[in-house]
Amino acid sequence: MDDLGSFTFDGQTIGFRSGESVLEAARRAGESIPSLCFDPRLKAYGSCRVCVVKINGRIGASCTTPCAPGLTVTVDDEIASLRRTLVELTGSLLPDDRLSGCPQCRLDGTCEFHRVARAVGAEPGRFAGAAGGVAHPDDNPFLGRDYSRCINCYRCVRICDEIEGDNAITARGRGFESTIAAWFDRGLEQSSCELCGQCIHTCPTGALTDRKMATKIAEVEKKTRLPILAEEIQRVESVCPYCGTGCGITLNAARGELLGITPVMDSPAADGALCVKGQYGTDFIASPDRLTKPLIRDRDPSTGLRAVGGGFREASWDEALTLVAGRLAGNLRDHGPDTFAAWASARTTSEANYLLMKFTRGVIGTNNIDNCQRT
Ligand code: SF4
Ligand code: SF4
Structure with a gap:
């Protein structure tokens, strides 16, 4: 530029x-x-x-x-004073309970509003005001909305429109009565909301929260009988494994448990945007059904058939790979290389996909290779 x-x-x-x-x-x-x-x-x-x-x-x-x-x-000083007063007037819309009540301050040490208030030397409780909104009783398990903490910046409405293209929420009312509403003031799940969580991560206050993460935090606190402090949350940057876009994600963990995901705002792939899977689809990580060892379904010796829908036993990697290699070699010998096809995954690295391509074309000898994005 x-x-x-x-x-x-x-x-x-x-x-x-x-x-x-x-x-x-x-x-x-x-x-x-x-x-x-x-x-x-x-x-x-x-x-x-x-x-x-x-x-x-x-x-x-x-x-x-x-x-x-x-x-x-x-x-100059006049500008500094003006900024301070503007933040104090905006703060008159909020309950004066930083840290004790602001969920975002609890999670991050400070929400954006309270960080700005501190930076300009504002006293958020200086003017008596009134919160225009109330907590909305959405049924969805992902996104909490408490408009008593809303400062009417409309960032949520604008990101839902300009970035998501969903227009699930809008502003309604005037003055202290002004608040944000989904279609016909119903729950988000009855609007066009895709539960992407974008509005949560642009909100400068604790009005919009990751309900799934809040539920997980409460669960871990109950189990360990101690409140989780912002400074003990480990934040590890990674790449979302769900699709080939590769959005940057931060894994938030405490006491050995994953609390939830937040987007990496300067991730080149997504600019802070995640889809509902990347934002909330983390249950598989600790699922007891998750496969951690190879499973082999043996033939029943009396019928020579494999059991349908079960009959698996755990096997070592050596045994599983030997079985697969033997079956592949037999198939190629008996029916030729074009009976083989490979589907590469967008969830693996470029290097792994390159190796699969070399294996398919160079070792097996067929061009039958495609990518899961096209299926
Ligand atoms: S979660 Fe996404 S789609 Fe739903 S209201 Fe927020 S920004 Fe809009
Ligand atoms: S982003 Fe947060 S503070 Fe701003 S209008 Fe939306 S709910 Fe209110």
Whole structure:
């Protein structure tokens, strides 16, 4: 991307790129500008105004101001005071119970709202307000919605529209009565929601939560009789195994148990987006039905037939591989290489798929190889 020109930010010269706002260019240059309604994956919205700066002496939101050559951007005491007051006014929509009640603060040490409040020196309880929404009694096991913690940034509505294309939720009401609702104010499962969890991960407060992870945390806490603290959660980055896209995921674990998955926001494959399987499909990891050893179904000596739907016994890898190799060799000898076909998996590495291709073409001698994406 070519630099198109430059502007000054508190005396520092910053080059900007095509389409960048003052907020984006300044943050890229290392300036710290607080915001609440901004998510770099979404179109700028400019509703919270917390990113205000002075642009050529006039106060304006930096997220909706496009860069232009020669702009003079400054942040002074008046701007600092304005940001503080804006965050305090926004905080009047929230219960004043950071850490004790905010589920996101409990999980991450702080939610985005409380981090921004601290950064601008705001006291969230300074103004008496009123929460417009209430907890929604959805039946789904994945996504909890408690709009008493909503600050009306509409990031959830916008990500559901702009990134997911689902339009499952919308804003309704005005002022303190304003809240977010799914279709006809029913449960998410009765709307077009795909339970992708995108709205949870853009929400800057604890209004939207991963209910499955919360349930798991409660289960582990009950078992170990101790609350789980944010600092004891191990967070390990990995790649989702479900399809060939390879979205970045973070495995969150504590006391030897997987609590849940969160997306890696700067994962090149997904930009923080996961599907319902990648976000919630983790039960197989600890399932007692999971195969950990090869199983062989022997023939019944009296009938010479294999049992249908069962009759497996555990075997060693050596025994299983010898059996498969012998059967394959016999088949090739008796019926030729084109009786063999291989389906590569999008869930394995490129190297493993390459080896399968070499094995199929070079060792077996057939071109019958395809990929599960096409079946
Ligand atoms: S889970 Fe996904 S589809 Fe459902 S409301 Fe949230 S963003 Fe929209
Ligand atoms: S639920 Fe969260 S993301 Fe949605 S409008 Fe409220 S605070 Fe913003």
